[in-house]
Amino acid sequence: MSEVKLEDIVSLCKRRGFVFQASEIYGGLAGFWDYGPLGVEIINKIKATWWSAMVTESDNIFGVDGAIIQNPKLWEASGHVAGFTDPLVDCKNCGARHRADHLAGTDSTNLEELTELLKDKACPTCGKKTLTEPRTYNMMMKTWVGPIEDDSTVAYLRPETAGSIFTNYENVRETMRAKLPFGIAQIGKAFRNEISARDFIFRVRELEQMEMQYFINPKDSEKVYEDWRAFAWTFLVDRLGISEKNLQWHEHAENERAHYAAAAHDIYFNFPFGSKELWGTHNRTDFDLTSHSKASKKELSYFEESTKERFTPYVIESSVGVGRMFLAVLADAYFEEEKDGEKRIVLKLSSELAPYRFAVSPLLKNKPELAEKAREVYAACKKKYGNVMWDDNGNIGKRYRRQDEIGTPKCVVIDFQTLEDNTVTVRDRDTTEQVRVSIDDLISK
Ligand code: GAP
Numbered sequence: 001m002s003e004v005k006l007e008d009i010v011s012l013c014k015r016r017g018f019v020f021q022a023s024e025i026y027g028g029l030a031g032f033w034d035y036g037p038l039g040v041e042i043i044n045k046i047k048a049t050w051w052s053a054m055v056t057e058s059d060n061i062f063g064v065d066g067a068i069i070q071n072p073k074l075w076e077a078s079g080h081v082a083g084f085t086d087p088l089v090d091c092k093n094c095g096a097r098h099r100a101d102h103l104a105g106t107d108s109t110n111l112e113e114l115t116e117l118l119k120d121k122a123c124p125t126c127g128k129k130t131l132t133e134p135r136t137y138n139m140m141m142k143t144w145v146g147p148i149e150d151d152s153t154v155a156y157l158r159p160e161t162a163g164s165i166f167t168n169y170e171n172v173r174e175t176m177r178a179k180l181p182f183g184i185a186q187i188g189k190a191f192r193n194e195i196s197a198r199d200f201i202f203r204v205r206e207l208e209q210m211e212m213q214y215f216i217n218p219k220d221s222e223k224v225y226e227d228w229r230a231f232a233w234t235f236l237v238d239r240l241g242i243s244e245k246n247l248q249w250h251e252h253a254e255n256e257r258a259h260y261a262a263a264a265h266d267i268y269f270n271f272p273f274g275s276k277e278l279w280g281t282h283n284r285t286d287f288d289l290t291s292h293s294k295a296s297k298k299e300l301s302y303f304e305e306s307t308k309e310r311f312t313p314y315v316i317e318s319s320v321g322v323g324r325m326f327l328a329v330l331a332d333a334y335f336e337e338e339k340d341g342e343k344r345i346v347l348k349l350s351s352e353l354a355p356y357r358f359a360v361s362p363l364l365k366n367k368p369e370l371a372e373k374a375r376e377v378y379a380a381c382k383k384k385y386g387n388v389m390w391d392d393n394g395n396i397g398k399r400y401r402r403q404d405e406i407g408t409p410k411c412v413v414i415d416f417q418t419l420e421d422n423t424v425t426v427r428d429r430d431t432t433e434q435v436r437v438s439i440d441d442l443i444s445k
Pocket residue numbers: 159160161162192194201202203204205207209211277278279280317319320321322323324
């Protein structure tokens with residue numbers, strides 16, 4: 001378990017404009033969150049880093065951006081209408097609803113096992129032993145398409161982005177003249193009517209996923225599965241700078257796996273509320289293309305010229321939630337430290353993920369000559385680096401504290417010496433050490 005407390009992260013997120021409750025002025029809505037000015041910067045950088053590693057740097061992975069609402073037949077064929085369920089218990093006394101597996105403290109979703117485990121359990125809300133037997137509950141969110149609201153117009157908000165990747169498999173293969181193995185990647189919103197949305201942005205009802213489905217010859221599945229597991233780990237450590245000591249592998253037992261998966265390994269992260277799923281790698285076999293081919297009556301098999309074989313490709317899937325990744329990045333970077341007898345909160349984000357690379361300030365606000373020079377330096381840094389913040393609020397100590405909390409790696413301060421020799425003070429966030437650097441060096445690096 002991480003030593004960071006969730007309430008400290010929630011409070012930092014609100015105080016510094018990372019994450020707000022959705023429709024907060026109306027009391028919020030459980031499971032929905034808005035990213036604020038600094039949160040959206042980090043979210044965009046996480047997505048850009050993933051997209052670059054997955055699509056831009058690859059020769060055979062192509063991006064798509066599918067619609068959130070698709071023909072509902074897609075979700076019948078994928079098994080979600082029948083099988084995208086969680087076990088639920090109701091309390092007959094107070095009406096509270098709980099995830100049966102969470103209440104039983106197990107990963108199993110088997111109803112018989114859960115009935116046994118929960119038979120003497122009391123409702124955590126009212127304390128009475130009045131829970132119903134567990135039953136399954138479908139998590140897909142429904143809407144209606146067009147002006148008539150009846151069974152014939154029901155549609156679903158996608159529960160995973162993967163759906164439109166499978167339905168576009170043939171379109172992408174043909175238009176990109178792709179040969180196996182190749183992948184299709186997508187970043188987008190998905191919706192799940194979770195029984196209990198909880199742990200801040202960890203389990204939400206509107207989420208964003210980054211998914212990649214890799215289409216392969218079935219004979220290669222074991223090797224490719226291992227490659228994509230390694231990709232996920234390396235990405236978290238090397239590209240996002242997450243500390244390996246906060247990561248663990250978790251292999252899904254058979255009763256834990258999604259209805260489509262033959263094998264599944266999650267990377268767990270030490271969140272403040274325990275070690276929990278961050279990123280899944282799944283072997284979906286030929287489940288999806290076979291199901292969609294049967295239901296749509298469209299041929300989705302593949303002809304391998306070199307061996308003259310025809311087969312339905314297997315899919316190895318790499319799937320991670322953007323919000324969960326953001327929370328892991330924040331929890332990993334959050335430190336409370338004593339520096340020179342003072343307590344400080346510091347987000348040790350990598351300079352690639354920090355909302356701002358530099359903050360530029362005049363040492364004293366009320367000295368026009370310093371402010372003027374500082375504005376000049378700020379403009380030059382902004383031109384060169386883009387994500388640079390102007391900060392002249394409060395005294396310099398307060399500015400450092402604020403920039404530490406939002407993870408700005410360097411604070412550039414313009415003082416009287418700057419006016420003489422064109423050098424500035426650059427203060428390092430992590431060591432708090434200060435060095436003098438010439439403005440030319442600062443903007444020509
Ligand atoms: N296409 C496969 C799939 O959707 P999943 O394990 O259900 O698999 C993949 O979800 C990832 O999406 C998870 O590892 C997690 O990062 C994220 N995720 C799933 N449900 C979530 C929720 N309710 N809130 C936030 N993130 C969620």
